[in-house]
Amino acid sequence: MDGSHPQGIRRVMHCDLDCFFAAVEELDDPALRGRPVVVGGDPDRRGVVSTANYLARRFGIHSAMSAARARHLCPRAVFLHPRFERYKTLSRHVMLILDDYFLVREQVSVDEAYGELPPAGPGCRPAEEIGQALKRRVREETGLVISVGVARAKSLAKLASDYSKPDGLLVVKPSMERAFLRPLPVGALGGVGPHTRARLADLGITTVGELAAMCPRDLQAHFGKHGRWLWQLANGEDDRPVLADHGPPKSISKEETYERDIADVERASAHVRDLAERVAARAAAKDATGRVVTLKVKWADFRRMTRQQPLRAATHAAHPIAEVALALLSREVAPLLAPGHAIRLLGVGLSHLDMRAGALRPGAITQLPLFALEA
Ligand SMILES: [Mg+2]
Secondary structure (H helix, E strand, C coil): CCCCCCCCCCEEEEEEECCHHHHHHHHHCHHHCCCCEEEECCHHHCCEEEEECHHHHCCCCCCCCEHHHHHHHCCCCEEECCCHHHHHHHHHHHHHHHHCCCCEEEEEECCEEEEEECCCCCCCCCHHHHHHHHHHHHHHHHCCCEEEEEECCHHHHHHHHHHHCCCCEEECCHHHHHHHHCCCEHHHCCCCCHHHHHHHHHCCCCEHHHHHCCCHHHHHHHHCHHHHHHHHHHCCCCCCCCCCCCCCCCEEEEEEEEEEEECCHHHHHHHHHHHHHHHHHHHHHCCEEEEEEEEEEEECCCCEEEEEEEEEEEECCHHHHHHHHHHHHHHHHHHHCECCECEEEEEEEEECCEECCCCCCCCHHHHCHHHCCCC
16 A cells, blocks of 8 residues: 555656756766756857756756856856757657556656556555656666656646656655645746746735635636636646557667677677567566567668568567567678678667557556556
8 A cells, every 4th residue: 555645546757857968968978977067059159058957057057048148157067069869769768667657658848757657555556666666767777867756636746856856756645735835936836937927926926825825716817717727736736637648659669879880790689689688578568569570770871771570479578589680680781781881770679569468558547457567
């Protein structure tokens, strides 16, 4: 029994990677660690800050600020251009990890997602434990730090993850909601931008508690329909569902870009075998079997090729998947390998899936006690 939530209560998790773009840059270039890092446009060309790491934030730098202003605040900060392809790859990896814990996932941006956890009930895994396992896996598999909030509603879960940053984990039990919300500044609420914040300040309202204590009809008079919504948010009333942004996956795949290009078949084979094992493990964890194996190659000159071959029988076992992927490698790829024509990226995929457990089907909430996948 989840000690933190009364039985049957909804548990929504909000996950948000900390300083995502800047964190990826630090990950890929350890020399950046311990220095203020700003990812965004050019300070000389009217660029804007996308993400600043915590060291840079200490100087007052924040997202959406002009890069020129950021440089003025901290001239010794390192300014970097964003590398969206790299961020997307890591984002995809993180989202797949989240899928192992959520009944339904709604990705709201490249570094942020809501998930519906199984409702609190006898034998269910406590939200803190799920959050810790998920955080640990994200860190181990990607090197990134993710903050996690859990509560009865989306807006509360997001406030909890925001509040707990950096490297946060906060579970807001229904009995704690009022105490948690009351002291927060109104600007913390999702629906309150700088304009609304200023107008609320004119009414003498600066905290969520003050907003919650207002008469909803007065707020509606001032702000129209939005006023009622703000009042509901301030009172933790939010029954918006977590909406699946994807159906069941069409394929399960793993790919890797290699630091040194691969020019020999033995090395390529070892990597293909490794990727096939990871695909098989992912499929087994989802209780999915597939019937077609795909091998994907990106060459050093960035040209790509993909080749497919069916399996003899649907499976999520590593051996037959690897066998077919290796057959594709030796037949289709090996003849093209040469020192001047090397491999930059390899990918192995499993498609034509049969999702037996239906774990990823939106709405398949009732049949999911096999959630206790240990991280
Ligand atoms: Mg973030």
